Amino acid sequence: MEKLPYEKPYIKKLHGGVMNKFGGRSGVQPVKSIDGVLVRTLIENYGSPVFVLSEKQIRKNYRSAYRAFSTRYPKVQFAWSYKTNYLKAVCQIFHQEGSWAEVVSGFEYQKAIGNGIPGNKIIFNGPGKSNDELKTAIENDSLIHIDHFEELNQLLALSEELANKPRVAIRVNMDTGVYPLWDRFGFNYENGEAWTALSKVVDSGKLQLVGLHCHIGTYMLTTDAYGIAANKLCALAFNCQTQLNHKIDYIDMGGGFPSTNTLKGAYLPGQDTVPSVDDFAEVITSTLLNFGFANEDLPTLILESGRVLIDDAGYLLGSVIANKRLSAGKKALIVDFGVNILFTSFWYEHQVSPAQDFMPHTENMAIYGPLCMNIDVIRESINLPLLNPGDHVVVHKVGAYNMTQWMQFITLRPAVVLIDEQQRTHLIRSNETLAYIEEQELVPTHLKNTK
Numbered sequence: 001m002e003k004l005p006y007e008k009p010y011i012k013k014l015h016g017g018v019m020n021k022f023g024g025r026s027g028v029q030p031v032k033s034i035d036g037v038l039v040r041t042l043i044e045n046y047g048s049p050v051f052v053l054s055e056k057q058i059r060k061n062y063r064s065a066y067r068a069f070s071t072r073y074p075k076v077q078f079a080w081s082y083k084t085n086y087l088k089a090v091c092q093i094f095h096q097e098g099s100w101a102e103v104v105s106g107f108e109y110q111k112a113i114g115n116g117i118p119g120n121k122i123i124f125n126g127p128g129k130s131n132d133e134l135k136t137a138i139e140n141d142s143l144i145h146i147d148h149f150e151e152l153n154q155l156l157a158l159s160e161e162l163a164n165k166p167r168v169a170i171r172v173n174m175d176t177g178v179y180p181l182w183d184r185f186g187f188n189y190e191n192g193e194a195w196t197a198l199s200k201v202v203d204s205g206k207l208q209l210v211g212l213h214c215h216i217g218t219y220m221l222t223t224d225a226y227g228i229a230a231n232k233l234c235a236l237a238f239n240c241q242t243q244l245n246h247k248i249d250y251i252d253m254g255g256g257f258p259s260t261n262t263l264k265g266a267y268l269p270g271q272d273t274v275p276s277v278d279d280f281a282e283v284i285t286s287t288l289l290n291f292g293f294a295n296e297d298l299p300t301l302i303l304e305s306g307r308v309l310i311d312d313a314g315y316l317l318g319s320v321i322a323n324k325r326l327s328a329g330k331k332a333l334i335v336d337f338g339v340n341i342l343f344t345s346f347w348y349e350h351q352v353s354p355a356q357d358f359m360p361h362t363e364n365m366a367i368y369g370p371l372c373m374n375i376d377v378i379r380e381s382i383n384l385p386l387l388n389p390g391d392h393v394v395v396h397k398v399g400a401y402n403m404t405q406w407m408q409f410i411t412l413r414p415a416v417v418l419i420d421e422q423q424r425t426h427l428i429r430s431n432e433t434l435a436y437i438e439e440q441e442l443v444p445t446h447l448k449n450t451k
C-alpha cells in the first residue's frame with residue numbers, strides 16, 4: 001500500500017451520543033474504480049468532473065426488471081423514458097434489450113426516430129404536442145397518449161386530412177392514496193372525465209383507442225398505489241369492452257419506481273426502505289390477472305420505468321478544490337462540480353466517496369460546488385475523512401435525470417463516458433467548449449464595436 005498522507009493534529013469538540021472517532025467506524029469506503037476501471041485513469045483521460053455510466057449495470061437493471069414482470073404476466077413491454085437519460089448510447093442499450101421509446105416532446109420524438117426506432121414503437125406522452133408533431137406521429141403510426149380535450153379535438157381534426165387512423169391512448173389521473181394528487185396530467189378517473197374522453201374517442205370512429213395510460217408519480221414508496229391505479233385502469237378497460245364493445249390492447253402503468261437513492265430528510269437509507277421492482281410487479285400483475293378478463297382479453301402491460309433502471313449505473317467523478325472553515329467552525333469542502341450538473345442533489349442525499357485511501361478519522365462537513373451561488377450545495381452535512389486539494393471523489397447513483405436536466409451555467413458541462421461489459425471506456429458525449437456554447441450566439445452589427 002502507498003504511504004498515507006500526513007494529517008496534521010487538531011482539537012475537536014466531542015458530541016455526546018453521536019458517533020465520533022472513539023465511538024465507531026466511519027463506514028466510509030474508498031471507491032477507487034468503477035467496473036474495474038480506475039477512477040484516477042478515468043479523470044486523467046476524460047477530465048474532471050466527468051460522468052461515468054456502467055453498461056453492465058444498466059443491462060442488469062433492465063433484465064431483472066423485465067424478469068420481475070415477465071415471469072408473472074404473459075405480455076410485457078418496456079418503453080425507455082427518454083427524459084430520464086436520452087444520450088444516444090444509453091437509449092441504444094435499452095433498445096437493444098427490447099425497449100420501445102417513451103417520449104414527452106417533439107424533440108425527444110425526433111431523437112427516437114434518429115435512433116432508428118420504428119414509429120409504431122414510440123409512445124408519445126406529454127401535455128404539449130404541436131399540430132405538426134402530432135401529424136408526424138400519426139403518419140408514423142406511433143402511440144399517442146392524449147392529455148386533454150384540446151389534444152383530442154386536434155387529433156379528430158387531423159384524422160380528417162390524414163390516411164392513417166391515429167392510434168391513441170387516454171392518459172388517466174386518479175386518487176391512488178398518495179398525496180398531493182398528481183392530477184394535472186391526463187383525464188381524471190373519479191369525476192368521470194376519463195370515461196367521457198374514452199367514450200368520445202370510441203364513438204368518434206375516427207381514432208383507434210388502443211390503450212389506457214397512467215403515470216401516478218415518481219419515486220413512489222408504496223406499492224399499494226400501483227394496485228389501486230391498475231385496478232382503476234382495468235375497470236375502464238373492462239367497461240369499455242362491455243359497454244362500448246371495444247377492446248383495449250394495452251394498459252400502460254408509466255414509471256415512478258424508486259431508485260435506491262436516499263431522499264433528503266429520510267431517516268434510513270433508500271437501499272433499506274424502497275420496495276423492489278419485484279414488489280411492484282407482484283401488485284400490478286396480480287391486479288391485472290385477478291380483475292376478471294378472459295385469458296385472451298388480457299391487455300399487454302407496458303412499463304415506462306426511468307430512474308429505477310439507470311440511477312445506480314451512473315457516477316459523477318470530481319476533484320477537491322479546497323477545504324474551508326465556516327464562521328461557526330464547521331468544515332466545508334469545495335469540489336469542481338456544482339448543482340448545475342447534479343440537479344438531483346436538490347432532493348437526494350447522494351453518497352459521496354473518496355477515490356483514494358484515507359486516514360480513519362472523519363469529520364462532519366458541507367460539500368459545496370464551484371459556482372458563485374449560495375444554492376450550490378452538493379451535501380449540507382456528510383461525514384468524510386480529510387480530503388486534500390486534487391484528491392478525487394465519486395458521487396454515486398446519479399444516472400437518472402442529471403444528464404438531461406443539467407444546465408450550462410457558469411461552467412461548461414463535462415464529458416460522459418460509458419464503460420462497456422468488457423471494461424472498455426467510450427466517450428459518449430464530449431465535454432462542452434466555449435465554441436460550442438457560442439455557436440448559437442449572434443451579435444448585431446451596432447454592438448460589434450468594443451470602443
Ligand SMILES: *Cc1c(COP(=O)(O)O)cnc(C)c1O
Nearest residue numbers: 081215218255256304305306307
Ligand atoms: C418521467 C416519466 C416516466 C419515467 O418516470 P420515472 O419516475 O423516472 O420512472 C415515465 N412516464 C412518463 C409519462 C413520464 O413523464
